[in-house]
Amino acid sequence: MTQAQICASMFVLGPVLFAFVSWVLKQAREAGKRRLYFLSRDGWLMYLMARQLCRTQAGLPEAGSREAGSPKDDSPEGGPAESPPLECRYLYASRYAWRIPEQHLIGKRSLERICRGGMHVTFADMMKRAGLTGEEAERIAAFACPGQRTDEVLSWSGIQRLKGPLFGCREFWELADERSRSRYGDTLGYLSQEGLLDDIPYALVDSGWIGTMQESLSHLLESAGYSRRVEGYYFGLYSLPQTVEAGAFHSWYFEPGSGTGRKAHFSNCLFECIFTAPHGMTMGYERAEGRWEPVLAGMHPENEAWVERQMRLFELYAQALSESLSKGRAGSLEEEAAALRVRGLLGSLMSAPSPEEGECFGSVSFSDDVTEERMRPLAARLTQRQLLGHHPLPRLYLTLLPGKWKLQDSGWIEGSIRLYGGCLYGWHRAGALLYKYALYARMRYGFRKGRKAA
Numbered sequence: 001m002t003q004a005q006i007c008a009s010m011f012v013l014g015p016v017l018f019a020f021v022s023w024v025l026k027q028a029r030e031a032g033k034r035r036l037y038f039l040s041r042d043g044w045l046m047y048l049m050a051r052q053l054c055r056t057q058a059g060l061p062e063a064g065s066r067e068a069g070s071p072k073d074d075s076p077e078g079g080p081a082e083s084p085p086l087e088c089r090y091l092y093a094s095r096y097a098w099r100i101p102e103q104h105l106i107g108k109r110s111l112e113r114i115c116r117g118g119m120h121v122t123f124a125d126m127m128k129r130a131g132l133t134g135e136e137a138e139r140i141a142a143f144a145c146p147g148q149r150t151d152e153v154l155s156w157s158g159i160q161r162l163k164g165p166l167f168g169c170r171e172f173w174e175l176a177d178e179r180s181r182s183r184y185g186d187t188l189g190y191l192s193q194e195g196l197l198d199d200i201p202y203a204l205v206d207s208g209w210i211g212t213m214q215e216s217l218s219h220l221l222e223s224a225g226y227s228r229r230v231e232g233y234y235f236g237l238y239s240l241p242q243t244v245e246a247g248a249f250h251s252w253y254f255e256p257g258s259g260t261g262r263k264a265h266f267s268n269c270l271f272e273c274i275f276t277a278p279h280g281m282t283m284g285y286e287r288a289e290g291r292w293e294p295v296l297a298g299m300h301p302e303n304e305a306w307v308e309r310q311m312r313l314f315e316l317y318a319q320a321l322s323e324s325l326s327k328g329r330a331g332s333l334e335e336e337a338a339a340l341r342v343r344g345l346l347g348s349l350m351s352a353p354s355p356e357e358g359e360c361f362g363s364v365s366f367s368d369d370v371t372e373e374r375m376r377p378l379a380a381r382l383t384q385r386q387l388l389g390h391h392p393l394p395r396l397y398l399t400l401l402p403g404k405w406k407l408q409d410s411g412w413i414e415g416s417i418r419l420y421g422g423c424l425y426g427w428h429r430a431g432a433l434l435y436k437y438a439l440y441a442r443m444r445y446g447f448r449k450g451r452k453a454a
Helices: 003-030 044-057 095-114 121-128 134-144 154-159 163-167 170-193 210-223 260-264 268-274 301-339 342-350 355-362 384-388 392-400 411-421 422-453
Strands: 035-039 088-093 203-208 233-237 249-253 282-288 291-296
Touching: 003 044, 003 233, 003 249, 003 301, 003 342, 003 355, 035 044, 035 233, 044 088, 044 203, 044 301, 044 384, 095 121, 095 163, 095 170, 095 210, 121 134, 121 163, 134 163, 134 170, 154 163, 154 203, 154 392, 170 210, 170 291, 203 210, 203 355, 210 233, 249 260, 260 422, 268 355, 355 411, 384 411, 384 422, 411 422
Parallel strands: 035 088, 035 203, 203 233, 233 249
Antiparallel strands: 282 291
């Protein structure tokens, strides 16, 4: 356990987590919510923090941490006696586990998610997003992109060119529909078992980003006859699907229509690596011994020791926080949480890390795809020429007109620049930051324009 990991966890990440969860609990109680569902895996530490805050504020004895395999806690954990009880549950979920059973409900609209870009996307990855096997991907490739290997990394423009052939491929849609329907029943069974169809006011809690998890859940629940509006509380939102009601999404750190500076100094990939759970990704659900249980992928072996250390640090922070709360400082701590300079804390760690922080957090294995294929170090090792590709003009050229010199991406480009930028660190950081400002300003403008048109 390095000093960088200890300091960052105790003085930056722990306080930020506490501030966000305090905001969620306050918003949920004011809105009259009776239950909160924390989505795996980003919601694991949020869930543990929320349970502890609820129990401490209610004057209940501290409860031990639950095992990762336990899907929920049925005991309500409320705030003060005059507040309505607020129950916290942990829900096993993933974009992959929900999008495949949702596919047959939205038809060819699912193509936008299947053909989404990423750091190292191949045609085989795109087909796996739809539930197809490697052999089936080869058959579809012979129609959609003849002569191209299914394991070849595609550029953003290359992915977009595949939309037309896939849209008109009958075999692809028949296979995707079959896989979707085969998983639909088990998924609805698990959601019903966990109380998502109960006629009570509840909300989701998660990291956020683009709002598709809540959209997928809404489609699944609506197909089962659920009529209440699904709402969610999120750490941050870059954008939202055009078809959703924006009022059902509540974000804390930044919103789709604002917060360009906060987004530019933030790294959602680093956030997901830090705020994770001690279990693998949810691949789907199956019925066993009279219950529906999540099917979990194994955690990446290289990450197990790192995640275990991170969990211990957050437990130490939570213990210290619980002691302060139990001594009657709950009110002052809530005020501290509201006044916390989150932008300065997160910006320092995520946008301008020290060499020690870059080495500590950048070595974690990460994949940005819903399938979690090809795990790589979060801060990829890039050459000076590859770092230059993250400046605004070179990146625009490489994205739209890729040739022999392809964009080499990194899950945490700020970490890569710190570790491998050398004497050009300041120049590369300024270029990458300028690109992110331009990107998020464009996203903000597009979101506002789309909402105004709607």
